[in-house]
Amino acid sequence: MTQVRPMRADARRNYERLLKVAAEAFAEHGEGASLDDIAKRAGVGSGTLYRHFPTRQALLEAAYVDRIEALAVRADELGEELPPGEALVEWLNELCVGTIQVRGMKSLLGSAVTDGSAAAVTACGTNMKEAAARLVEAAQREGTLRPDIEPIDVLRLAHGVATASELAKGDRSAIRRYVSLLTEGLRPAR
Amino acid sequence: MTQVRPMRADARRNYERLLKVAAEAFAEHGEGASLDDIAKRAGVGSGTLYRHFPTRQALLEAAYVDRIEALAVRADELGEELPPGEALVEWLNELCVGTIQVRGMKSLLGSAVTDGSAAAVTACGTNMKEAAARLVEAAQREGTLRPDIEPIDVLRLAHGVATASELAKGDRSAIRRYVSLLTEGLRPAR
DNA sequence: ACCTGAACACCGTTCAAGT
DNA sequence: ACCTGAACACCGTTCAAGT
Numbered sequence: 060m061t062q063v064r065p066m067r068a069d070a071r072r073n074y075e076r077l078l079k080v081a082a083e084a085f086a087e088h089g090e091g092a093s094l095d096d097i098a099k100r101a102g103v104g105s106g107t108l109y110r111h112f113p114t115r116q117a118l119l120e121a122a123y124v125d126r127i128e129a130l131a132v133r134a135d136e137l138g139e140e141l142p143p144g145e146a147l148v149e150w151l152n153e154l155c156v157g158t159i160q161v162r163g164m165k166s167l168l169g170s171a172v173t174d175g176s177a178a179a180v181t182a183c184g185t186n187m188k189e190a191a192a193r194l195v196e197a198a199q200r201e202g203t204l205r206p207d208i209e210p211i212d213v214l215r216l217a218h219g220v221a222t223a224s225e226l227a228k229g230d231r232s233a234i235r236r237y238v239s240l241l242t243e244g245l246r247p248a249r
Numbered sequence: 250m251t252q253v254r255p256m257r258a259d260a261r262r263n264y265e266r267l268l269k270v271a272a273e274a275f276a277e278h279g280e281g282a283s284l285d286d287i288a289k290r291a292g293v294g295s296g297t298l299y300r301h302f303p304t305r306q307a308l309l310e311a312a313y314v315d316r317i318e319a320l321a322v323r324a325d326e327l328g329e330e331l332p333p334g335e336a337l338v339e340w341l342n343e344l345c346v347g348t349i350q351v352r353g354m355k356s357l358l359g360s361a362v363t364d365g366s367a368a369a370v371t372a373c374g375t376n377m378k379e380a381a382a383r384l385v386e387a388a389q390r391e392g393t394l395r396p397d398i399e400p401i402d403v404l405r406l407a408h409g410v411a412t413a414s415e416l417a418k419g420d421r422s423a424i425r426r427y428v429s430l431l432t433e434g435l436r437p438a439r
Numbered sequence: 440a441c442c443t444g445a446a447c448a449c450c451g452t453t454c455a456a457g458t
Numbered sequence: 459a460c461c462t463g464a465a466c467a468c469c470g471t472t473c474a475a476g477t
Contacts, residue, residue, distance in 0.1 A: 066459095066460095067459065067460065069460070069461080070459080070460060070461090073460090073461080093449085093450065093451090094450080094451065094452090095449090095450060095451070096450095103461075103462085104461060104462040104463055105451080105452080105453095105462085105463075106452085106453075106454080106460095106461070106462065106463075107460080107461055107462075109451090109452070109453080110460075110461080115451095169416060172416050173416045173418065174416065174417055174418040174419065174420060205430075207426060208426070208430075212423065212426065212427070215413040215414075215416045215417060215423075215427075216413050216427060216430065218412065218413060218416060219409035219410055219411075219412045219413030219427070220409055221409075222408065222409045222412040222413075223405040223406050223408060223409030223412075224405075226359060226362050226363045226364070226405045226408060227364055227405060228363065228364040229364065230364060233402065233405075236397060236398070236402060237402070237405075237406060237409070239434075240395075240398075240406065240431070240434035240435065241430070241434060242434075243433065243434040243436075243438070244429075244430035244431060244432075244433040244434030244435075245430065245434075246433075248433070256440095256441095257440065257441065259441070259442080260440080260441060260442090263441090263442080283468085283469065283470090284469080284470065284471095285468090285469060285470070286469095293442075293443085294442060294443040294444055295443090295444075295470080295471080295472095296441095296442070296443065296444075296471085296472075296473080297441080297442055297443075299470090299471070299472080300441075300442080305470095
């Protein structure tokens, strides 16, 4: 398939420096961190940043792709350890907490689950959707999840809970309340 | 109290033109609409915009203050027409739908319920929080709402549901599902 | 008292020139 | 093949000059 010729040594060095600096910058200043600043801090011209990462989303995704993959793997682990319903609840918990702790990841998750967005067909989006699908389908077979919920709904709602939690800033009890509310609402009608 | 001297005729004219144009611009381009463009379309210098509305939030709030007030009034109407639990559910429905339909209102609601934000002590924020408090307390007395939920939680969660719904873009059934999930989750534990 | 618009600072993006 | 950084466009914000 897509024959990936190895990068030239300097290109690869720049690519990796950019990723490292970008992760720091997003963590520090949020998803809107200055791209020019990232290039400067990485010691490269701004054009180089654009050559490697044509859009802000591309950089965001590259900087966090390993965390996304870890979350997808975690879904499968939980699916093996716990009954389907509990696995989904626990995964949602970790997903929401993780999304809030790592600034910038929320917007990445968001664009991955936006309908009609070109970014929706990214590796990270597909990864997450497949992971969610496995947990969702198992829980629905078991009867512990509302049957009208689609995998992508779960991801969107996690994004919503993360957004609500951000509004609570320092309030640690709020996020716990919001996640529990989400998982309660996901249970089938009484 | 704050003695409000009437504005000079030209100042008042500009103020009103700015509000009208701003509402249009926010509806068209979202909360990030260009302020310079708003000033130009209103036929005033950019300095005039800043004189009347020192921050983007101030303009946003002024443009939508009537809608916010209508929502607060609506809360009381529903409180008289329906049993407390149903009133809250119906109000949340209208709040979420209204927030999604009017672009720009979501960020206004968001900043109104952000902890530690200076904007939290705005007229619109207090208005909404008081309206929510009346419904929340009544429903909790009735026993149809989880006792650990605070009025501000309800507003933050509505904001979260609106965010999740935005990700679904055109999907009309998604928002219904997300709101129903929120109201289900708000019911006391079984 | 209020308005105007030039001036400034900042940021994203492109591209000609360089290696 | 890749990098650099000047150049451009755009936006928010301030403020001296004008009425």
